[in-house]
Amino acid sequence: MLNKKSVDDIQVTGKKVLVRCDFNVPLKEGKITDENRLVAALPTIQKLVKDGGRVILCSHLGKPKGKALPEMSLAPVASRLTELLGQEVKFVPNDQVVGENVKSAVEAMKDGDIILLENTRYREEETKNGEAFSKELASVCEIFVNDAFGTAHRAHCSNVGVTKFVDTSAVGYLMQKEIDFLGNAVNNPQRPFVAILGGAKVADKLNVISNLLEKCDTLIIGGGMAYTFLKAKGYEVGASLVDDEKIDYCKEMMDKAERLGKKLLLPVDTAVAKAFPDPIDAQIDISVVSAAEIPADMMGLDIGTQTAQMYADAVKSAKTVVWNGPMGVFENPVLAKGTVAVAQALADTDAVTIIGGGDSAAAVNQLGFGAQMTHISTGGGASLEFLEGKELPGVAAADDK
Numbered sequence: 190m191l192n193k194k195s196v197d198d199i200q201v202t203g204k205k206v207l208v209r210c211d212f213n214v215p216l217k218e219g220k221i222t223d224e225n226r227l228v229a230a231l232p233t234i235q236k237l238v239k240d241g242g243r244v245i246l247c248s249h250l251g252k253p254k255g256k257a258l259p260e261m262s263l264a265p266v267a268s269r270l271t272e273l274l275g276q277e278v279k280f281v282p283n284d285q286v287v288g289e290n291v292k293s294a295v296e297a298m299k300d301g302d303i304i305l306l307e308n309t310r311y312r313e314e315e316t317k318n319g320e321a322f323s324k325e326l327a328s329v330c331e332i333f334v335n336d337a338f339g340t341a342h343r344a345h346c347s348n349v350g351v352t353k354f355v356d357t358s359a360v361g362y363l364m365q366k367e368i369d370f371l372g373n374a375v376n377n378p379q380r381p382f383v384a385i386l387g388g389a390k391v392a393d394k395l396n397v398i399s400n401l402l403e404k405c406d407t408l409i410i411g412g413g414m415a416y417t418f419l420k421a422k423g424y425e426v427g428a429s430l431v432d433d434e435k436i437d438y439c440k441e442m443m444d445k446a447e448r449l450g451k452k453l454l455l456p457v458d459t460a461v462a463k464a465f466p467d468p469i470d471a472q473i474d475i476s477v478v479s480a481a482e483i484p485a486d487m488m489g490l491d492i493g494t495q496t497a498q499m500y501a502d503a504v505k506s507a508k509t510v511v512w513n514g515p516m517g518v519f520e521n522p523v524l525a526k527g528t529v530a531v532a533q534a535l536a537d538t539d540a541v542t543i544i545g546g547g548d549s550a551a552a553v554n555q556l557g558f559g560a561q562m563t564h565i566s567t568g569g570g571a572s573l574e575f576l577e578g579k580e581l582p583g584v585a586a587a588d589d590k
């Protein structure tokens with residue numbers, strides 16, 4: 190269990206509480222296209238409102254890099270949160286995030302009121318964890334609550350810097366839930382524990398592979414990264430995505446698995462095509478070949494049918510499954526079959542199923558399996574760093590219990 194002060198451990202009645210949320214939602218023409226992160230933030234906000242706190246919400250959205258870009262304003266989030274909460278979330282925009290209008294709005298707040306500040310990344314210092322902006326944020330509140338798991342792997346003003354200038358810093362329910370689910374799965378799993386890694390490159394997941402090999406019973410590799418492993422086994426992988434600099438690393442990991450007595454599963458067959466689909470969802474002709482016999486002019490773009498069956502069987506016998514990264518180019522329906530098969534296996538099992546954020550979360554939701562998973566993380570980068578065994582600065586900065 191996370192040993193940090195939580196919203197259950199603080200007295201907020203009549204107090205100004207600054208809550209760092211992760212409202213970094215995708216927008217299309219000013220409309221929110223995936224509101225999972227907003228929904229995930231509601232329990233903490235509702236708890237603080239119920240307890241009579243004066244709730245000041247803040248978040249980043251996108252990467253405006255210190256510029257007040259109107260298309261990255263949090264205005265649409267305020268409107269949607271108002272609907273979701275059934276209570277006004279007053280948007281108090283300021284290009285500097287904190288300013289005179291914010292101070293007067295905060296002074297006018299009554300117990301249980303909610304306001305939302307503008308995108309914290311309108312300020313360049315935000316991502317540099319600068320002291321001045323951290324102090325400005327701290328100046329509007331008496332208590333700080335961090336519920337933004339999605340940025341917990343970064344030390345920025347609004348999640349780490351601010352804690353130095355506030356007496357009380359706690360974590361919210363979402364943060365607690367994320368750490369409890371991921372932490373239990375990795376450090377205290379019901380066994381057999383099967384970890385599934387996919388996605389594009391081995392280089393992005395070096396430490397995750399190594400750390401999970403130590404913790405799990407079976408490590409399954411799919412996606413683009415599988416071909417570097419296959420090449421390390423001495424196979425011909427044709428034009429598949431290969432990280433030549435990481436071939437030795439893959440050999441090391443295969444040796445490590447053997448030394449630790451862990452199963453490391455690699456594709457035995459693969460869907461191949463002449464070229465990467467362009468656009469990504471373009472019509473594409475594929476064939477399925479043995480993983481040991483990829484033709485020189487073809488590239489592997491998904492796991493094959495036998496592999497999908499083998500991976501689904503491994504999931505079937507597991508009690509805990511952690512999954513990060515798609516099994517193929519799932520954005521293309523023809524190349525999504527491996528990812529769908531794995532998602533289906535997770536949906537069918539009674540095991541604890543944890544989905545790392547980012548592409549795997551998008552894939553599971555897009556394919557309609559979201560509701561059948563035990564937990565889908567709201568943070569891609571943060572969940573990966575957690576799976577690497579790293580301490581997350583956004584969590585570490587909160588007060589201990």
Ligand code: AMP
Binds near residue numbers: 390518
């Ligand atoms: P990541 O962000 O590392 O989880 O990678 C996700 C991306 O990997 C998705 O956009 C997939 O299309 C891509 N991907 C999966 N399998 C392959 C593959 N065999 N070759 C190239 N890209 C792939």
